[in-house]
Amino acid sequence: MSRPTGSLWPVLVLAARISPRKVAGAAFLLLTGYLATPVVAVLLSVVTRAAVQRDVPAVVWCAVAIAVVVVFELLMGHFAHLLYFEVGESQETVLQERLARITNGTRGVEHLDNARFADVLTLVRRDLPATRGVLEAALQLCGLIAQALITVVLLGFLIPWLALLPLVAVLPVLTSRRADAVLEAAKVAGAADERRARNLLILGTTANAVCEMRLYQAEDEVLRLHRESRAAADRLLERARLRAAVLRAGGQLCFALSYGAAIFLVVRQALAGQADVADLVLVIVLALQVGAQVAAVLGLLTTLQGAGRTLTRIDELEALAQAGSTSEGSGPVPARLRTGITLEGVGFRYPGTDEERLHDVNLTIPAGSTVALIGENGAGKSTLVKLLCGLYRPTSGRILVDGTELSELSAADWAAKVAPLFQDFARLDLLVRENVGVGALPRMHDDEVLREALRSANADAVLQRVPGGLDGLLGRGYGDGAELSGGQWQTVCLARALVRERPLLLVADEPASALDATAEHALFERFAELARAGAQDRGAVTLFVSHRYSTVRTADLIIVLDRGRMAESGTHAQLMNNGGAYAELFRLQARAYL
Numbered sequence: 001m002s003r004p005t006g007s008l009w010p011v012l013v014l015a016a017r018i019s020p021r022k023v024a025g026a027a028f029l030l031l032t033g034y035l036a037t038p039v040v041a042v043l044l045s046v047v048t049r050a051a052v053q054r055d056v057p058a059v060v061w062c063a064v065a066i067a068v069v070v071v072f073e074l075l076m077g078h079f080a081h082l083l084y085f086e087v088g089e090s091q092e093t094v095l096q097e098r099l100a101r102i103t104n105g106t107r108g109v110e111h112l113d114n115a116r117f118a119d120v121l122t123l124v125r126r127d128l129p130a131t132r133g134v135l136e137a138a139l140q141l142c143g144l145i146a147q148a149l150i151t152v153v154l155l156g157f158l159i160p161w162l163a164l165l166p167l168v169a170v171l172p173v174l175t176s177r178r179a180d181a182v183l184e185a186a187k188v189a190g191a192a193d194e195r196r197a198r199n200l201l202i203l204g205t206t207a208n209a210v211c212e213m214r215l216y217q218a219e220d221e222v223l224r225l226h227r228e229s230r231a232a233a234d235r236l237l238e239r240a241r242l243r244a245a246v247l248r249a250g251g252q253l254c255f256a257l258s259y260g261a262a263i264f265l266v267v268r269q270a271l272a273g274q275a276d277v278a279d280l281v282l283v284i285v286l287a288l289q290v291g292a293q294v295a296a297v298l299g300l301l302t303t304l305q306g307a308g309r310t311l312t313r314i315d316e317l318e319a320l321a322q323a324g325s326t327s328e329g330s331g332p333v334p335a336r337l338r339t340g341i342t343l344e345g346v347g348f349r350y351p352g353t354d355e356e357r358l359h360d361v362n363l364t365i366p367a368g369s370t371v372a373l374i375g376e377n378g379a380g381k382s383t384l385v386k387l388l389c390g391l392y393r394p395t396s397g398r399i400l401v402d403g404t405e406l407s408e409l410s411a412a413d414w415a416a417k418v419a420p421l422f423q424d425f426a427r428l429d430l431l432v433r434e435n436v437g438v439g440a441l442p443r444m445h446d447d448e449v450l451r452e453a454l455r456s457a458n459a460d461a462v463l464q465r466v467p468g469g470l471d472g473l474l475g476r477g478y479g480d481g482a483e484l485s486g487g488q489w490q491t492v493c494l495a496r497a498l499v500r501e502r503p504l505l506l507v508a509d510e511p512a513s514a515l516d517a518t519a520e521h522a523l524f525e526r527f528a529e530l531a532r533a534g535a536q537d538r539g540a541v542t543l544f545v546s547h548r549y550s551t552v553r554t555a556d557l558i559i560v561l562d563r564g565r566m567a568e569s570g571t572h573a574q575l576m577n578n579g580g581a582y583a584e585l586f587r588l589q590a591r592a593y594l
């Protein structure tokens, strides 16, 4: 089992940092309220004695006192709840941000290919909301321990051997911990099925996927697969739940039997005249309170253990992300490229896989040039692009930027010099301003710059169509935003790339896949213009992946990849002269348009 308390401590410290005033207030109110419980038991004993003695005023006063104490306890609990609930929410937000930073914040993205990372992330996403209750549970646990101590003292004062009785509670605590471990093992074992079920649920409830599945009449199949994955995860859980229930029931049964026996002995003592009725009432009420306290402690321990595990898992995610990210370079990224980018014997294997996707790629991309990458599906074009963007590092060989290894440059500074336009671009269900502005955060509120980028990307029509203009919402994910066509989204994403300040590497990985012919032409015109300006101004390199040879032929250098190897490279004229694969494919495509 993980070390829950070890992981919980930083969260409690975090809570204290978020608002020491609220934590102290909640602790004071809750503990004061909890201390009222044994007082009620004592008052019940007093009222019993007064009733036996027919002392009516004492009975009335005691009854009023009991009512006041009970109301006091409820009020304290209520106000404490308001305080720790607020702190719990802020705490959850901090943990959510930590999770996002772990997922996004490292140099590379290699951890995202790690199946263990994905499984643990699924569990953490599911269980994170429960961490809100850590402060509440920890405070209640302290309150219950204080309550139990007072109860033990009172019991010991009345009948000394009864003070040992709460020790019986150790047994249900132990069986409850064991039950948690059993449940936890089942959750871990079912994490992959759980992840599959969640993905299938997304497939069954996301507009695009729903339309496609409906046309293929595959909705039922998606549901069946979802049911199957859910059932596989649930089967493991059901068995574990049963075992856990038996373990918990066993522990609680032993506890209840011990308590029953103790109360029986006390009753016998009372009948033998060794204790009076009031003492008997006190013992029975205290005994019942201890029973309730033990049950509450077990529940709280389960909450705390669950939260502790989630926090331990966040630590594990951090370790996995850091293990995947290689050491950070800190070298300065040049403001302009002088010689260009060189690949020396670059090989690459995706993390967790055995097969090399790039083999011994040797290539020089001169500063200021435009390079087209072509090849069959799966040839490794996007993989090479990702390496040049610095998202992954080569598993062999090296990439040099003006003679300096890319890995030695500051990753953040290099990323800031890349203007990417990917095939699977990110559609952000945010404002138009934010969709474009994330390309250059300091320019997010410069309306003129954003409008110019949208104009250059041929996205004026989008801007006019969206109510609210730059401050209009795109997408329907979170609100009633404007829904765009695939091509319109692509122009917005191009604007995001165009707003980048002085990029050194312009990347377009099949950018025209969602565009009509006019828009495609306009996009390449605009991209070429930007490339030319970037090349003249700072030796920027442009890299594009395309299956359209009419565009490819305009590049200064064409690279043909074949199953991860460089098959050919040269200008259009050179490759046509060579009469190799490029020439053949070019003629084939040209013929198709005749």
Ligand SMILES: Nc1ncnc2c1ncn2[C@@H]1O[C@H](COP(=O)(O)OP(=O)(O)OP(=O)(O)O)[C@@H](O)[C@H]1O
Pocket: 113, 350, 351, 353, 357, 375, 376, 377, 378, 379, 380, 381, 382, 383, 384
């Ligand atoms: N994250 C990943 N983990 C493991 N393998 C991957 C990953 N991404 C891609 N691959 C594999 O690497 C190979 C090259 O993929 P890549 O996306 O680079 O091809 P591509 O030439 O861009 O193809 P396409 O023209 O279809 O976009 C493929 O066999 C693919 O299955």
